[in-house]
Amino acid sequence: MNLDADGFIGTLLAIEGISDARAVMNGPNGCRGNPAYFSDRYFPRDNSLNRRSFEEPFFFGQSRIPCTYLDSDDYIHGSTQKLREILPLIAEKGDAFLAVVNSPGASLIGDDLNRLLNEARLDHVCMAFEGAAYSRPLPEGFDEAITAILRWLRLNRLPRMNNRVNLLGFSMVQKYWQGNIAEIRHLCGLMGLTVVSVPGAGSSVSELRESTTASCNIVIFPEYSRQTAEFYESEFGIPAVYSHEGAPVGFDATEAWIRTVAVATGRDPTPALDEIRTRRTHAFHRIARYHHEAGYPKGATFAVRGDSSFALPLTMWLYEYLGMMPVSVDIMAGEDPNAAGCLQGYLAANALSVAFGADPAVAGPDMYFGDDLSGKDLVLSGRCRKSVDIFNRTTGDIHFTERAFLGGAGALWILDLIFDVVKDFP
Template identity: 25%
Template sequence: MSYELERPDALLGTMIALEGVRDAMTIIHGPTGCKMYPADLTERLFIDRTGEVETRNPFLRTEKYFFYQPRLPCTLLDGNRLIMGSSERLKDLYSVIVKESPKLIGIINSPGATLTGENLDACVSEIPTVKIPSNDFSGLLQKGFSDCTVKIIDSLSEPCKVKKATVNIFGLSIWHLNFEDEVMELERFLSLCGIKVNCFLCAGSTADEIEDIASAELNIVVDADFGLRAAEHCRDRFGTPFINITPIGFDDTERMISEACKILGKDPAAALEDSKKWRKATASKISALEKRYIKIRGRTFSVHSTPALADSVARYMFEYLGIVPAAIQYDGDEGQYPDIGIPVSDDAWDTYADILFSSGSEIAAMLDRGMVSGAVCICDPETHPVNIFPRPLMGPIGAARLMEDVLNVLMSINNIM
């Protein structure tokens, strides 16, 4: 039986989706307990919201409803207000936010407000407003995120003329580790083939970009747990085709660009040549370690994350590097990792392995328990080192970066760092 160090819920996933829109504001209709941690988290995850380098000013938002935090103002439902409701306070906060002129407003009922049946329909303005009267609060973060992205699309987007050689990226969020680095790498890689990204849905996108989402010729789902539902919705509503490939590792990255170019009528040669360059650089480092008698193939690993991410990392490690999965544990539905003819545990917590791929908090606990010899962080919450250079997981640079981390861990295990 596995011990869950953290299990981010659907309520947080809903907040993550709305807060991933650069020029949106989100209202929490509930007590401060539903606001304080998520507000701090979303502020830290999306530091570059304004595009300017800013120093955090704790006295910036001293007015009512904000509680010294710039994100997620709340109505402070407490005592009798939580029992009897507080529609007047909600309408007052909504009017405060409308005066700030965001391009999108989100209103989320907290679990307590949902139980009392608080009505959100009284909040009306010319600004598009996404209202979440209730939520699958016991569900997973990715479920809340996916459900909310569909509501955001329906609030902002209408059918429009298709622009050739353009795509939307679905499945990234501000929750994804180093999401801004993923954005830069995917934009770079697709541009090599003359493909322009219209919108990274709820991953730093603007409301105007989401409004234009139906103009894309193709949608690319890079993480099915976060983006597949929105892609299916856009296919049904706008007729936009999509491909579902998580571009982690060289093989899947090259498959993604090849399939996208085939649909868009573009030549993938430049992108494939770029991937080949990073393949060669990576292979040379692996060869150098093997010549120094560093054992690589046959080492073991465990991975614990959402299904699409876990499967992609596991497949890359086994097929490219030859290290063997000891455990693959999923947050959410079962993944699709193929049968490789050896027993693989579904419990990373109680399985020994050389390397663990997981969140920073689980890595710290597993290292402390002596269950793994080393680890690579692939998802939030991270240990938050300072990274000045980009650190994506996706694309050719992401494939090389992930392999770099793994090789350094293997060197450490062999005590030759």
């Protein structure tokens, strides 16, 4: 059973990930419920608790992703009338950017959305997605949507500044996405770099317009941003920076990422590397102490199912740094070819090829890194000791402190999770 959201959801989340943008779904209310709740849960707006502001038609009491609630008659006669009714109401909310997105069924009706936007005199603030990446991987839909939005915005051609960068590949579907961005901003700041924008992950329309001042784009998760990076390079000459080690997960990959960024931007990596070494030393002292008190994870087994650029550095770090054994490594659809190839090559070089694509339910790992639904099934059925959610899928735990999986802070948090499990090993 495939529990993964598709590119249609990726399109909606890309729009809703812009802080002053709003997705408008042309479709039935049933298609809208989950992404509307998800957006409000993982990227709430200041007005999200004021339910009375969203009692009018098309919102149904939810602050995000209003929809035309198409019924059977609309699929015969068209959705034109409902779109004419909804667009003025949505425009009154004052968002800087709107995007009408056809649901899979609505895309078959054939309504001319661009003509309707022109008639409503909203074509200067609203674009149309007459089709989306239906049934394709979520990262593809996200990437295509961000690229289309940037192209539609007609970004200003501004002078580039050598201390400015954009971060590409973040999405609210990723666990601790805001904490991850904060950690990467911090590391960039230690190298004297300012982050101008993070398209689709918290930045505003004005920040997106300013994104062309960046000297380069730092690609963290290429699955979600390869087309976006190509757009910036072809249209504005802004080069993309990729790390061959994947995302900065764990100490080694983070240090490699810092050096890669420093070379690409001409900055001094020393302050950032010093911080990672400080965190590494802190981890060493804690591990040495817990080794005598509560055991050590060497030999413990783990399974990973995630984006290729995350699964690669996590697998390498757990295997090399802690001596844990991968028994199941699976990558999500829409993988980055380079990261996927490196991961398979790494497993083969260490006689671990049998783990690639293995079923975690059969492998029975001590720890599972993946989506929460699959993880809970493994834990409740006794086939896994601990599940670590690396995606925002369910409501999950409530946290009041900002956490991260990336950088030095992320490495320490992953160690927290692992050693909390191994202390209970017999």
